[in-house]
Amino acid sequence: MKVLVAIKRVVDANVKVRVKADGSGVDLANVKMSINPFDEIAVEEAVRLKEQGVASEVVAVSCGPAACQETLRTAMAIGADRGVLIETDAVLEPLAVAKLLKALIDKEAPQLVILGKQAIDDDCNQTGQMLAALTARPQATFASKLEIAEGKACVTREIDGGLETVQLALPAIVTTDLRLNEPRYATLPNIMKAKKKPLDTTTPAQLGVDVAPRLTTLKTAEPAGRAAGVKVPDVATLVAKLKNEAKVI
Ligand code: AMP
Numbered sequence: 001m002k003v004l005v006a007i008k009r010v011v012d013a014n015v016k017v018r019v020k021a022d023g024s025g026v027d028l029a030n031v032k033m034s035i036n037p038f039d040e041i042a043v044e045e046a047v048r049l050k051e052q053g054v055a056s057e058v059v060a061v062s063c064g065p066a067a068c069q070e071t072l073r074t075a076m077a078i079g080a081d082r083g084v085l086i087e088t089d090a091v092l093e094p095l096a097v098a099k100l101l102k103a104l105i106d107k108e109a110p111q112l113v114i115l116g117k118q119a120i121d122d123d124c125n126q127t128g129q130m131l132a133a134l135t136a137r138p139q140a141t142f143a144s145k146l147e148i149a150e151g152k153a154c155v156t157r158e159i160d161g162g163l164e165t166v167q168l169a170l171p172a173i174v175t176t177d178l179r180l181n182e183p184r185y186a187t188l189p190n191i192m193k194a195k196k197k198p199l200d201t202t203t204p205a206q207l208g209v210d211v212a213p214r215l216t217t218l219k220t221a222e223p224a225g226r227a228a229g230v231k232v233p234d235v236a237t238l239v240a241k242l243k244n245e246a247k248v249i
Helices: 037-051 068-078 094-108 127-135 188-194 235-244
Strands: 002-006 009-011 033-035 057-064 082-087 112-116 139-149 152-159 162-169 172-176 199-202
Touching (some): 002 037, 033 037, 037 139, 037 172, 068 188, 094 127, 127 172
Parallel strands (some): 082 199, 139 172
C-alpha cells in the first residue's frame, strides 16, 4: 500500500509573527520556517504504517517554493521514502493545493493520503476536505487513531465532547489531529540518509493545474493589545465594576 503525505512549509510554531507595515500579510523575511506540526504527525503515522508492514512506500509531497525541498528532507529524515516538490512561487490557497494533490494522486495512485488537519499559518482546515471532494474518496478528519485492515481504514476522530470511530473503504483521505502520535526526532544518521533519497520536482503547469488565487486578502492586522488592569480596594467595588462597567454579572 502506497501512502502519500502532504506537508507544508510554514512559519515555525515558536516564532512570534509580525504583520507587514502595509497590512498586506505576515513578514516572512529571515523567519525560521519548519514542517507544519500536523504534517509531521502525518509523516510519523505513515512511517509507523510502513514499520508495521502495512504500507509499502511513503511519499511526501509539498507544494511551494524551492525551499520546500528542506521540508521534504525533514519528512524523509523521519522515514518517508521519497519526496515530490510541486514547485511554484505563487501564493497557494487550499483549493489550489487540493487540485495539485489530486493531479499527483492521479499519477501516483496512493491507497491512503494523510494530511494535517490544518496548516498553522493560514489555519484554513480546508485542504483535506476539498481533496476528498475532488477525488471522490471517503475522508476522516481530525484523526486521533488510525488502523488499516482488510482494505479498510478504521479512524477514531476527535469531535466536540468525545470521540467518533468511522470506517472508510480505501483509497481514502485522512487528516491528523494532535493526539494521533508523537513524532520521533530525526537522528543524525537518518538526516544524512535523507539527503540521498529521491526528490522529484514538477510544476503546476506540468500537472495542468491553474493555481491562480480566488481570494483577495483585504487586510492583515495584529490582535488588539490588552488594556492594563486596575486594582480595586475591596470586593464590593469589584462586584460593582463587574455589574456596571463590564456587565458580566
Ligand atoms: P489548510 O487547509 O491550509 O489548513 O491545510 C491542511 C493540510 O493540507 C496541511 O496540514 C497539509 O497537510 C496540507 N497542505 C496545505 N498546504 C500545503 C502545501 N502548500 N503543500 C503541501 N501540503 C499542503
